[in-house]
Amino acid sequence: xxxxxxxxxxxxxxxxxxxxxxxxxxxxxxxxxxxxxxxxxxxxxxxxxxxxxxxxxxxxxxxxxxxxxxxxxxxxxxxxxxxxxxxxxxxxxxxxxxxxxxxxxxxxxxxxxxxxxxxxxxxxxxxxxxxxxxxxxxxxxxxxxxxxxxxxxxxxxxxxxxxxxxxxxxxxxxxxxxxxxxxxxxxxxxxxxxxxxxxxxxxxxxxxxxxxxxxxxxxxxxxxxxxxxxxxxx
Amino acid sequence: xxxxxxxxxxxxxxxxxxxxxxxxxxxxxxxxxxxxxxxxxxxxxxxxxxxxxxxxxxxxxxxxxxxxxxxxxxxxxxxxxxxxxxxxxxxxxxxxxxxxxxxxxxxxxxxxxxxxxxxxxxxxxxxxxxxxxxxxxxxxxxxxxxxxxxxxxxxxxxxxxxxxxxxxxxxxxxxxxxxxxxxxxxxxxxxxxxxxxxxxxxxxxxxxxxxxxxxxxxxxxxxxxxxxxxxxxx
Numbered sequence: 001x002x003x004x005x006x007x008x009x010x011x012x013x014x015x016x017x018x019x020x021x022x023x024x025x026x027x028x029x030x031x032x033x034x035x036x037x038x039x040x041x042x043x044x045x046x047x048x049x050x051x052x053x054x055x056x057x058x059x060x061x062x063x064x065x066x067x068x069x070x071x072x073x074x075x076x077x078x079x080x081x082x083x084x085x086x087x088x089x090x091x092x093x094x095x096x097x098x099x100x101x102x103x104x105x106x107x108x109x110x111x112x113x114x115x116x117x118x119x120x121x122x123x124x125x126x127x128x129x130x131x132x133x134x135x136x137x138x139x140x141x142x143x144x145x146x147x148x149x150x151x152x153x154x155x156x157x158x159x160x161x162x163x164x165x166x167x168x169x170x171x172x173x174x175x176x177x178x179x180x181x182x183x184x185x186x187x188x189x190x191x192x193x194x195x196x197x198x199x200x201x202x203x204x205x206x207x208x209x210x211x212x213x214x215x216x217x218x219x220x221x222x223x224x225x226x227x228x229x230x231x232x233x234x
Numbered sequence: 235x236x237x238x239x240x241x242x243x244x245x246x247x248x249x250x251x252x253x254x255x256x257x258x259x260x261x262x263x264x265x266x267x268x269x270x271x272x273x274x275x276x277x278x279x280x281x282x283x284x285x286x287x288x289x290x291x292x293x294x295x296x297x298x299x300x301x302x303x304x305x306x307x308x309x310x311x312x313x314x315x316x317x318x319x320x321x322x323x324x325x326x327x328x329x330x331x332x333x334x335x336x337x338x339x340x341x342x343x344x345x346x347x348x349x350x351x352x353x354x355x356x357x358x359x360x361x362x363x364x365x366x367x368x369x370x371x372x373x374x375x376x377x378x379x380x381x382x383x384x385x386x387x388x389x390x391x392x393x394x395x396x397x398x399x400x401x402x403x404x405x406x407x408x409x410x411x412x413x414x415x416x417x418x419x420x421x422x423x424x425x426x427x428x429x430x431x432x433x434x435x436x437x438x439x440x441x442x443x444x445x446x447x448x449x450x451x452x453x454x455x456x457x458x459x460x461x462x463x464x465x466x467x468x
Contacts, residue, residue: 008283010244013328049242052326055317080312081330083289092286094247094328096315142453146380219376
């Protein structure tokens with residue numbers, strides 16, 4: 001019989017979320033400021049301990065409720081497990097980290113200790129939370145290239161020019177509106193609503209409004225050429 | 235002060251790996267047969283308990299060593315956390331699941347209790363291991379479409395026809411060799427070695443040999459058109 005304390009230790013398990021939104025032209029993350037040691041005054045990701053009666057997906061949604069109206073989360077997915085033995089001081093704690101996305105037309109009410117911070121200009125963060133934010137940003141950037149995840153950053157309808165601003169902020173470089181429209185339309189992700197912006201709203205001609213064809217995650221398969229004929233139709 | 239037993243429970247944490255390989259024309263997974271209750275005689279994924287002095291990545295590599303020569307793993311990545319409260323009988327146990335890939339030219343020596351099983355025709359599996367195998371298969375299939383992950387299924391050099399067999403087995407449908415070569419070459423993933431198979435080996439003309447340009451994971455960005463000019467060159 002192996003020694004249970006070294007062979008089969010019991011550990012704490014916490015869930016954490018990097019909730020991202022494009023705000024004021026930059027990709028931002030929701031952080032709250034710690035009021036206690038350890039890492040007092042540093043900025044933390046929302047989350048907390050996993051309970052015995054819930055899985056990590058239920059736990060993160062329950063805990064995010066304390067910080068933000070979760071109906072405003074258009075997408076939540078597992079990001080990775082962060083499990084370095086020394087990631088937090090004191091007893092061992094493993095973290096299941098999530099990526100959450102809020103569309104740009106929402107402005108959730110926040111508790112007093114909580115604020116949005118540009119991902120590219122973070123304040124002093126607690127524990128390994130900066131690494132988690134970077135991982136979330138990288139996941140979002142990758143998924144913008146091979147999925148329809150843009151739906152979770154965008155309002156229900158938008159002009160191509162507004163969408164270009166969202167993609168540029170999330171990707172961290174200037175995207176061409178023409179290329180963006182071409183790529184997304186070719187993949188069947190984008191469809192015109194048939195409406196336009198009201199004339200004169202932006203001082204120019206009315207612009208066509210678009211929406212994402214699906215508002216649930218799908219891999220937009222550039223390998224479609226390899227798919228069996230039955231699957232090609234969608 | 236909240237009640238520590240409900241608010242901040244200590245849990246067991248295990249790591250599990252779905253190690254996949256294309257063998258005899260089908261995608262197969264490495265399973266070992268349990269010799270003890272619970273779920274005696276059912277087939278399980280390799281893995282075990284996380285130790286206090288290791289993170290999940292070190293733990294899975296340590297534990298896989300007991301089943302398979304880990305030098306034969308061309309790729310290992312985190313898959314997901316499986317955390318349903320009742321996923322195993324007895325005390326609560328959270329699992330960090332991994333995907334591992336073995337190139338088709340390896341034939342690892344296995345312990346007596348361990349065998350390859352076709353993913354599409356699994357024996358009776360223990361706990362939630364069938365769901366983990368399915369998730370691993372789906373992750374591999376997705377990544378075949380938007381990354382160069384084929385390198386981890388293929389031998390160092392191969393004919394397009396051999397690569398087509400690997401992709402067809404992993405994807406679960408027949409892939410066209412012409413399309414496969416066109417897609418992978420256009421993305422710069424595939425390069426000719428300059429060599430050919432020996433004449434007559436397959437009873438026909440010698441076939442050109444190829445290799446993957448990189449044998450480390452990269453997202454093969456179909457959105458390259460959106461990249462800044464500096465990044466386009468690679």
